[in-house]
Amino acid sequence: DSGVTQTPKHLITATGQRVTLRCSPRSGDLSVYWYQQSLDQGLQFLIQYYNGEERAKGNILERFSAQQFPDLHSELNLSSLELGDSALYFCASSVGTSEINEQFFGPGTRLTVL
Amino acid sequence: QKEVEQDPGPLSVPEGAIVSLNCTYSNSAFQYFMWYRQYSRKGPELLMYTYSSGNKEDGRFTAQVDKSSKYISLFIRDSQPSDSATYLCAMSAASGTYKYIFGTGTRLKVLA
Numbered sequence: 572d573s574g575v576t577q578t579p580k581h582l583i584t585a586t587g588q589r590v591t592l593r594c595s596p597r598s599g600d601l602s603v604y605w606y607q608q609s610l611d612q613g614l615q616f617l618i619q620y621y622n623g624e625e626r627a628k629g630n631i632l633e634r635f636s637a638q639q640f641p642d643l644h645s646e647l648n649l650s651s652l653e654l655g656d657s658a659l660y661f662c663a664s665s666v667g668t669s670e671i672n673e674q675f676f677g678p679g680t681r682l683t684v685l
Numbered sequence: 686q687k688e689v690e691q692d693p694g695p696l697s698v699p700e701g702a703i704v705s706l707n708c709t710y711s712n713s714a715f716q717y718f719m720w721y722r723q724y725s726r727k728g729p730e731l732l733m734y735t736y737s738s739g740n741k742e743d744g745r746f747t748a749q750v751d752k753s754s755k756y757i758s759l760f761i762r763d764s765q766p767s768d769s770a771t772y773l774c775a776m777s778a779a780s781g782t783y784k785y786i787f788g789t790g791t792r793l794k795v796l797a
Contacts, residue, residue: 573728604784613691613789614729614773627784661728671717671736674785676728 574598575664575677583683589650592680596643596664602626603645604665604674605637609658620645621668652684688712691774691788700797704761708774708788711755715776715786718750720759723771723790732772733759764795 574597584590596603605617616629620639631637634652639645649656659679665672691708698704706720717736721729733748735741735757741748747760757776761768771790 573730575728606787614775614787616784616786619784629784663728671734673731673734676721676730678726678728 573675573677575662575675577660577662577677577680579680580678581681581683583685584652585685586652586654588652588684589648590652590682592647592649592660592662592682594645594647594662594664594677596645596662597675600664600666600675601643602665602668602672603639603643604663605631605645605647606661606663606676607658608661608679614661617647619668626668649682654684657682657684686711688786689774689776689788692791693789695792695794697794697796698764700764700766700795702764702795704764704768704793704795706759706761706772706774706791706793708757708776709755710757710776710786712776712778712786713752713755714778717777718748718757719775719777719785720746720748721773721775721787723773725770729773764793766795766797769794 576595601622604619608614617631619627637647661679663674663676665674720733723729738752745762749758773790774788775785
């Protein structure tokens with residue numbers, strides 16, 4: 572158990588809908604990262620927050636947004652969902668922002684868009 | 686061309702075999718190299734971390750980085766059925782970018 576929690580574990584929804592994925596980092600970790608994992612693209616970095624502020628952006632679509640709250644939990648909002656958004660979404664956390672800080676991954680949320 | 690290339694496998698080996706997993710990359714700015722293990726329906730977990738070139742050993746696992754060839758390897762000695770998982774390489778450039786670039790993962794099956 573990495574100490575990172577994600578809810579829900581599974582989500583099934585329809586095209587055009589909006590969903591929110593939630594992540595609680597390990598105690599003491601200030602950085603939260605979001606990743607999307609699909610069979611053909613592998614694990615893709617979406618966005619990083621550090622202590623409430625956005626620090627880095629990857630291949631995140633404009634339909635997706637995220638935020639980190641004062642209690643350090645983070646939410647990833649996915650809107651106008653398309654079939655291609657079906658994937659595993661992982662949250663990871665680390666102590667700081669340096670590359671040498673190990674990222675601990677949560678168990679993921681499996682999103683299915685029908 | 687992807688920044689990080691990794692053979693997806695699957696790779697099947699008998700128990701006790703030495704396993705070699707590899708990644709190639711194109712970005713010469715990468716300085717930090719990681720190997721993650723991901724069991725089915727679980728999140729990735731860090732196995733090995735290496736900075737710049739060289740070798741690093743941890744128990745049955747050895748990570749090698751050859752920056753001149755832009756090639757990294759993970760060796761698993763005396764492989765066990767419990768090593769059956771997907772192995773992901775990840776890389777990051779020097780401080781300031783904060784993001785990992787992952788390979789697509791190699792699925793490994795160790796047969797008892």
